[in-house]
Amino acid sequence: MSGSETGQSKRPTGIAGLDNVTRGGLPAGQATLVLGEAAAGKTVLGLQVLANAVDRGEGAVFVTFEESPAQIRRDAASFSWGEALIASTSWQLIDARPHFGVEAAGAFDIEGLLSVVASAAETMQTSWLVFDGIDQLLQYQPDQRSAIEQVRRLDAYCAEHGWTLLLTGKATDERVTPAGLEGIEFLLSATLVLSARMVNQQLNRSLRIAKYRGSGHCADELPMLIDGEGIQLPYHEPAPDGGGVASDERLSTGIERLDKLLGGGIYRGASLLISGRPGTAKSTLAGHFAQAAAARGERTLYVSFDELEAPYVRNLASVGIDLRTPIDAGLVRFQDLAAYTARVTEHFLVLRRMIDDFDPRCLVIDPISALLKASATEGAHTATEQLIDLARRRGITTVLTSLSSEDDPEGEATQGQVSTLADGWIVLDYNIRSGERNRALSIVKSRGTAHSNQQRELLLSDAGIDLADVYEYGSEVLMGTARANREAEEDAAAQRRERERQQRRVDLERRLEQADQERQRLAAELALEQDQVSEADRAEATRRDTIQQRRDPDQDNPSAPAPDDTSHDEGQSS
Amino acid sequence: MNSDQPTGEAPLPVLTLFVAGSAPRSERARGNLTRMLAHIGRSDLHVHEIDMLAEPQEGLAYSVFATPTLLKMSATGAIDALYGDLSEPERLQGFLGDLAEDS
Numbered sequence: 001m002s003g004s005e006t007g008q009s010k011r012p013t014g015i016a017g018l019d020n021v022t023r024g025g026l027p028a029g030q031a032t033l034v035l036g037e038a039a040a041g042k043t044v045l046g047l048q049v050l051a052n053a054v055d056r057g058e059g060a061v062f063v064t065f066e067e068s069p070a071q072i073r074r075d076a077a078s079f080s081w082g083e084a085l086i087a088s089t090s091w092q093l094i095d096a097r098p099h100f101g102v103e104a105a106g107a108f109d110i111e112g113l114l115s116v117v118a119s120a121a122e123t124m125q126t127s128w129l130v131f132d133g134i135d136q137l138l139q140y141q142p143d144q145r146s147a148i149e150q151v152r153r154l155d156a157y158c159a160e161h162g163w164t165l166l167l168t169g170k171a172t173d174e175r176v177t178p179a180g181l182e183g184i185e186f187l188l189s190a191t192l193v194l195s196a197r198m199v200n201q202q203l204n205r206s207l208r209i210a211k212y213r214g215s216g217h218c219a220d221e222l223p224m225l226i227d228g229e230g231i232q233l234p235y236h237e238p239a240p241d242g243g244g245v246a247s248d249e250r251l252s253t254g255i256e257r258l259d260k261l262l263g264g265g266i267y268r269g270a271s272l273l274i275s276g277r278p279g280t281a282k283s284t285l286a287g288h289f290a291q292a293a294a295a296r297g298e299r300t301l302y303v304s305f306d307e308l309e310a311p312y313v314r315n316l317a318s319v320g321i322d323l324r325t326p327i328d329a330g331l332v333r334f335q336d337l338a339a340y341t342a343r344v345t346e347h348f349l350v351l352r353r354m355i356d357d358f359d360p361r362c363l364v365i366d367p368i369s370a371l372l373k374a375s376a377t378e379g380a381h382t383a384t385e386q387l388i389d390l391a392r393r394r395g396i397t398t399v400l401t402s403l404s405s406e407d408d409p410e411g412e413a414t415q416g417q418v419s420t421l422a423d424g425w426i427v428l429d430y431n432i433r434s435g436e437r438n439r440a441l442s443i444v445k446s447r448g449t450a451h452s453n454q455q456r457e458l459l460l461s462d463a464g465i466d467l468a469d470v471y472e473y474g475s476e477v478l479m480g481t482a483r484a485n486r487e488a489e490e491d492a493a494a495q496r497r498e499r500e501r502q503q504r505r506v507d508l509e510r511r512l513e514q515a516d517q518e519r520q521r522l523a524a525e526l527a528l529e530q531d532q533v534s535e536a537d538r539a540e541a542t543r544r545d546t547i548q549q550r551r552d553p554d555q556d557n558p559s560a561p562a563p564d565d566t567s568h569d570e571g572q573s574s
Numbered sequence: 575m576n577s578d579q580p581t582g583e584a585p586l587p588v589l590t591l592f593v594a595g596s597a598p599r600s601e602r603a604r605g606n607l608t609r610m611l612a613h614i615g616r617s618d619l620h621v622h623e624i625d626m627l628a629e630p631q632e633g634l635a636y637s638v639f640a641t642p643t644l645l646k647m648s649a650t651g652a653i654d655a656l657y658g659d660l661s662e663p664e665r666l667q668g669f670l671g672d673l674a675e676d677s
Contacts, residue, residue, distance in 0.1 A: 096639045099655035105665035106602075106658030111594030112626035113639035119630040137640060140657050 008214050011127065011164045014052025015045075017233025021218040022209065027189050031155045031165040035178055035185075036194035041205060041226050042168040043067065043075055045194065046130035048230040049166060050091055051081040059124025060091040061117055066133030069095045079230045092120040096137065104140040110150045113137075114157050121163065129158060129165045135180045144182065151184045171195075176210045189213040194224070202343055207233060223345040223382070234349040235386050239393055251296075251362075251397050254288030257467040258441070261456070263449035266424060270447070271388050271398040273368075273419055276428030280439055281460055282401040283312070285428070286364045287321040288464060289399045293362040294326035301360040303351065304336045305370030312336070320463040333358050339370035347371060348383040352390060362397045368418065369402040381418075388421045398422075423447040428458065431479050438480035441467060457483070586636075586647045587622040588673070594641035595627045599659040603642035606660035610667060615675035644669070 010024035019025050026032045036042045050060040064072050072093060076082035085091070096113060117129065131154070138147040151167070158165045167188070169178025176193060177185050185191050191211040196203050205224040209217045218236070225232045250265035253272075259265040266272050266289075274282050290300045302323070304312050313323045313334070326332040335354060337347065355363070371383055384400075391398040402418060419425045425445040430437040439458035457468040457479040468483075591607060593600035604623075611617050626633045626641055633639060636653070644656045646669065656669045667674075 094634065095637060097637070098640075098657075099637060099653065102655045102657060103665060103669065104657040105669065106606075106661035107599060108640040108642060108657045108659065109594065109597060109599055110640060111597055112592060112630070112633050112641035112643070115594065115626045115630040116633045116639060140640070142658070142662075 010215070012052075013049045014056070015048060015231055015233070016238060017222070017236035018207070018231075020238045021222060021233065021236045022212060023216060026164060026166075027213070027215070028164050029159050029162045030190070031151075031158055031167050031188045032190040032192060033178065033185055033188045034166055034168045034192045034194065035171040035176065035210070036168070037171055037196065040171075040194040040196045041224070041231060042194060043072070043132050044079070044226055045192075045231055046132055046166050046168065047072070047076045047085065048079070048081065050128055050130060051076070051079075051085040051230075053128045054085055054088045054090050055081070057125070058090070058128065059121065059126040060128040060130070061094060061120050061126060062091065062130045062132065063094045063096050063113070063117060063134075064132050065096050065098070065136040068097070069093050072132075078228075080228050081230065090124050092124070094120060098137055098140065102140065104142060107142055107146040108140070110137070110154060114154070118157075118161065121161065126161075126163055129163045131165065131167045133168060133170075135169060135178060139180050144180070147181055148183050148187065151181065152187055155188060185211065190215075195221075199343075204343055204345070207231075225343070225345050225349055227346065227349065232349055234345055234352065235382060239389070247395070252292045253285070254290075254292030255285070255465050255467065257456075258285075258465075261443060261467070262424070262446055266397055266399075267448060268397050269392055269395040270423035271391060271400065271421070272424040272426065273400050273402060273422035274426045274428060275402040275404050275419070277404055277430065280428035280430065281458060281465060282403075282428060283366050284316065284319050284321065284460065284465055285426070286366050286399050286401055287316040287319075287323060290323060290332055290362065290364050291321050291326070293397075294323075294329070294331040297331070298361040299330075299358060300326075300332045300362040300364060301354055301358050302332050302334045303354075303363075303365045304334065305339045305365070305367060306337075307366075308336045309334045318462065319460060319465070333360070344371055344383045348386060351387060355390065355394070355396070360396060362399070363391050364399045365401070367401040367403045369404075384418050385421055388418075419445070424449075431455075431457075436480045436482070438483075440479065586645065586653070587620060588647055589619055590622045590624060590636075590645040590647075592624050592626055592633060592636075592638045592641055592643045592645070595625055597641065600642045602659040602661060603644070606663075606666065607644065610660070610663065610670060613663075614667065614670060614673070616670075616673055619673065646670070646673075648672075 009028040010022065010026065011028040012019045012025035013022075034042050034045055046062065050062055053060050062072065067075070073082075073086055076085050094116065096116075120126075121129070134151070134154075138150055141147040141150070154165070154167070167184075169181055169184070171177075171193065172179050176191060177183070189211075190209070190213065193208045193210045194205070195208070196205045198204070205226060206221045207224040208221045209219060222233050222236055225234060247268040249268040250259070250263075251268055252259050252265045253262065272289075274285050276282050286302075290302055293300045313327070316323055323332055323334065327334050333354070337350065339347070342350075351365075365387070368384055368387075388398065388400075400418065400422065422445075424443070424447065427442050427444050429440050429442075431440045432438075439460065440455050441458045442455040459466045459468055468479075589607075591603060593603065607621060608617075611619055611621075624632045624638075626638070636645060638645065638655070640657045642657075642659060644660065646654045646656075648654070654669065656666065660666045
């Protein structure tokens with residue numbers, strides 16, 4: 001209720017986003033002007049603030065000047081908190097609609113009204129008052145000065161009693177002044193402006209704090225939603241606690257070789273963006289991640305934009321990824337959403353509620369770029385940024401896919417912002433060569449990781465994704481058939497070289513053999529020659545001995561033949 | 575919680591003036607009404623007065639929140655209301671028209 005930089009007392013509205021951007025609520029004991037065109041949500045805001053007050057055990061008074069009490073109750077009943085509010089006795093609904101056909105003859109004051117409100121408020125621990133459509137009463141004042149004087153009186157009266165007042169007024173165009181009560185905005189210490197604009201045929205609401213005297217506040221136009229829970233400022237709710245711890249734990253992408261390229265996987269609590277043109281296997285990669293998470297026993301919230309659950313799961317099954325089992329086991333919650341059916345703000349709110357409800361450890365959004373199709377005044381980037389931030393703070397590991405256009409494969413134009421926020425960015429693409437499209441994967445960015453910067457070929461089979469090292473050929477990388485061809489050529493060349501080596505060895509061996517045979521032949525020739533030479537020598541020696549014996553007849557030679565051998569004598573004598 | 579336009583628990587007198595104590599506008603309305611009734615020759619009509627500061631629930635019952643407010647109950651039970659201090663004689667006379675002596 002208190003606590004601001006000026007020590008100003010504030011009263012929480014119970015609308016988390018509003019209390020967050022006003023740093024505690026609206027000025028306590030003072031009036032806040034709520035301006036807006038018809039159907040901008042002024043009455044809902046008042047009712048919701050009251051419902052929250054009543055829920056906290058406080059009392060409240062709602063004074064309606066325009067809608068009937070029955071209509072106000074119907075308004076309330078369409079919200080989740082409406083039933084409890086209608087049933088509660090700690091607030092009062094006062095019908096202060098002017099009489100039908102009423103006229104005025106002179107100026108009047110609202111002392112009677114204040115008296116009625118005081119008598120109602122005093123019976124309860126009243127903290128909040130809502131005056132809805134007081135211009136319906138004050139329009140009967142003969143001049144504007146009297147009307148403004150009544151608002152001043154009302155403001156003072158509330159301050160005396162410590163009531164915090166919401167005073168609604170009709171805005172025309174974008175002016176920060178209520179029609180018929182011009183000038184009261186200067187009187188009151190805070191002004192909220194609600195607006196509703198059509199963007200792509202869808203109503204986009206916003207809330208702006210046009211004035212908050214003496215308090216810091218967010219002055220931007222804040223995207224606002226009205227759904228079954230009432231008014232929401234989805235992007236401005238207080239951030240969840242924690243998330244400051246950076247985990248060293250690596251989570252598998254479900255593809256072993258990709259994990260290696262990423263230095264072990266994705267850090268827990270980090271976010272990975274997978275972008276690529278249609279058919280580059282983004283969903284398959286995302287499916288691998290979810291399957292791996294389920295295998296670890298971790299819950300994954302799996303959001304598919306624009307593709308329904310049944311065909312999505314079937315398509316993944318065709319590449320060997322089983323999401324059906326973890327879905328049935330409650331480990332994967334699959335949510336298909338149609339991007340174009342709702343505003344970006346609504347999608348964000350739906351996703352945040354699912355995260356709150358399912359409390360997943362892992363989150364897949366396929367594709368986040370579908371949000372660009374949804375209408376928004378604030379643009380899809382706000383939602384994406386907020387989503388990444390939310391997941392990070394909760395320690396949820398996130399895989400986002402993003403469809404890039406045919407002419408802009410890396411999708412810088414559309415995903416620039418997401419890729420800046422995400423911790424990792426994988427770009428999938430085709431490599432077209434020799435009449436073939438081959439899927440290629442490259443890691444553009446991976447925070448906190450010495451990642452591989454080389455492109456890989458992504459192989460898709462009925463067993464899922466695998467990565468192949470690309471074939472480097474000079475300055476090119478080759479994939480698919482080109483890679484296979486090049487590899488085959490290389491193989492052939494290697495075989496040829498081997499054959500040539502063998503042939504040369506055979507040749508040399510043969511020549512060595514031939515040389516060997518020649519040597520043997522020569523050796524044999526040499527040996528023969530030596531034999532012949534020694535035989536001749538021996539014959540010569542014998543002949544010489546014989547001659548000598550014959551030339552020496554006196555020599556007694558017992559071994560000599562008998563002298564009767566006359567032929568010898570005759571021979572010797574001749 | 576008060577819901578529908580009240581019809582009043584008891585039939586109101588023909589004229590009822592809702593005032594806020596002795597606030598200046600309420601005082602002026604008293605005087606203006608008395609003078610006008612005299613002017614149209616109906617000083618005989620009793621004006622019932624409700625002080626909303628003392629009886630706020632009466633305001634709630636008749637859906638009167640502006641002070642002063644003059645309520646006129648017609649013979650058919652319909653209630654007409656006139657806000658303000660009755661400082662515009664033509665309007666007041668028009669409002670009281672059917673009560674005038676000669677009508």
